[in-house]
Amino acid sequence: MKFERYILPVFLLFLWQLLSYVGVIPSYLLPSPIRIIFGFKDLMFVGMPPEHLLYDHARYSLYRVAYGFGIACLVGIPLGLIMGWSERIRALIGPLIELVRPIPPLAWIPIAILWFGIGIKSAAFIIFLGTFFPILLNTISGVVAINPIFLDAARSLNAKEKDIFFKVLIPGSIPSIFLGMRIGMGIGWMTLVAAEFTGVKEGYGLGYMIMTARDIQRPDEIIAGMLVIGIIGLFINWAFGALESKIVRWR
Amino acid sequence: MINVCKTFSLDREKHGLEVLVDISCRIEEGEFVSLVGPSGCGKTTLLKIIAGLERATRGRVLLDGFEIASQTDKVGLVFQEYALFPWRTTLQNIVIGLEIMGVNKKERLAAGMEYVNMFGLKGFENRYPCELSGGMQQRVAIARTLIMGPKVVLMDEPFGSLDSQTRNDLQEFLLDLWQKRQDTVLFVTHNVDEAVFLSDEILVLSKRPARIITRFQVDCPRPRDRTSVECNIIRREILSTLRGERVD
């Protein structure tokens, strides 16, 4: 029965509310579920900082992530296809990629501020760094892992190198590319809050909203904000999955 | 016009391992020739050389008197594993060769549908390979090759991964097509029954390094009866030759 899976979480919620109510869990450490719900209401209608509503914060954050993610795709997918195809290029660029990859995106924040200022570009840059590498690496592996028999079959049908690239390599690596995009998007969304610490000129963003809730000492809004971020992240992941099953019907 | 595929003294070394030695034969236009030999003896390598996917260490392959390397578009290859592009539908797989050649969409699709019907795939033209049975997939693979009108059709154990009923059906289907189209076919198999049922001529290869041990002409009239006396005689002879090869 489907409703069985909800028994435990609902019970825990009740317990939490009860413990908060009797004071066992102090409100300055962890607000009660009901307070968090009210915090959520405040985020939506009063705003944090006041006048800056949740909906607008979400819009800006989604825009920043889309920006960073979009550029990561535009750079990562073609580069990945080329690097997958040519061993020479892989050997040439590979070491540089391996050098930069382990640097956590957040470590780039001071440089990002210097290069891009405190607006959307610097947040998008941090997000770009987080999403780029999974996309690149999965694209490369998608190409490299293509069964050689498809290359033979294509050649036996008179395909030239360009035909192979466009008719075999690209369609064949699409599942891997999607996987890379999905992983990258997940990382990008997670990096969002910290990326917005670079300074948010526009005054909007979910990370900024949580920071401000911290400044104004509203832990109920902090947690409500965190939940919103989590839910949006979940939704994005689901959307990617749905998109993938529409586009890749041959699995 | 002679449509001949000649393989002169072909040698092939792979990684310092001699795979083929001194393969020479001559195939006439319209003939159905089978290559029979123990597993792993290099039959696939031979086909790949003829198809231009690999190079011989020594020797030449001529088609109509000219090097086959410059005429690879006249050679078609059907793989045992079908090698259908999983992201393309049946129809799209069949016409991909035409697409590569630059034939326009309307003509492609018309030719494609013609072959769809010819191969009994009607109703499945928009399905993906993962939705088709093994037998159907192989039919698509053969259609994909034949639609290009190759002068020589190479087939590498095409029915190897099918169950025996489907296999028999496809053999008959292939023969039927062949008799209408008169293609030149070089058919690789390790199944002697299949070779005897299908071919005009059978070349028996030794184990690695492979050389041609014998050639058999199969004079049985068509349509063939698998259980006929003549078929059995030839079968027995081939089998004993192969058995001799197995003794190490």
Add this chain to the structure above:
Amino acid sequence: MGKKEIYPIVLGIFILGLMRGPALGSEPIRIGYLQSDIHQLACWVALEKGFYKKQGVDVKLAGIFRAGPEEMSAFAAGALDMGYVGEAPATTAVANGMARVRILAQVNTEGSAIVVREKANIKTMNDLRGKRVAVPGHSTVQDFLLRKAMAKWNIPMNEINITVLKPPEMINALRTKQIDAFIAWEPYPAKAQTMGVGRVLLYSSDIWKNHPCCVLVADQRFLASRPAEARRMVAAHVEATDFIDNNPEEAGRIAVKYTGMDPESVRLAMQNVNYTYQLSIEGEKEYVRFLVGLKYIHVKDIDAFTRNFICQDILKELVKK
């Protein structure tokens, strides 16, 4: 001792260990202050000149914070016993039930400024309409002052783009035109001037004369369990504040050490700050009224809140002597 007796003892120790709160007896007093905030010079003087030691209290620096709200979070987590912090973030934290602290003494009045680019064509507050101004954080004293200035000059809240930046980043952001102005505590305005990047548009005294700025606060649990030491901390603070008035040169040198800034900026900065320990009840009420207006906090009885928040007794006793 058998197994049966061990369990309650182990459990007891475990529970004791979990309990937060003021250290027992001879533990050092954990204090915090704001990074490079020259308002809080008294704290640095007291540390350097050993005034705390003189009073017989053992002090441990438990945190240097980039802005007031961060320090208040540390109080909420029970990580500080006493601290030097802005009055506005302290009020916000207490009103929102996050930190339980009381103000024991004033630290300074005035000492902030709105700075614009040296060559910018901005002469009055009105010229800031439609522009972008940086504050160190929401509900800081500076955030408060900026909005008070907007109210004073009749500029509607949505006509200035307020952005949060940490003060160390403000000067560069101003120079690269990311922002058009910033308001920060000294010595950042002074530094902007000595670097030739900016000039002062308004001093905080122009916005609100004699406005209280930083305060010395104590965690209520600490205050309740170690009142004598709290009193001695305030005494050290009073002595340090007097020292600054009487020995500006030496105080300046201490300021250079703790801010890491050059003597010229420090001298300029100190001219803008008024070091005093006198509490201002009216000033606090003004803060509460304004924060309620901004919807940062909800306080029904401002007088009662202020009375509970500010503890005047300790200071009164000390000054009488």
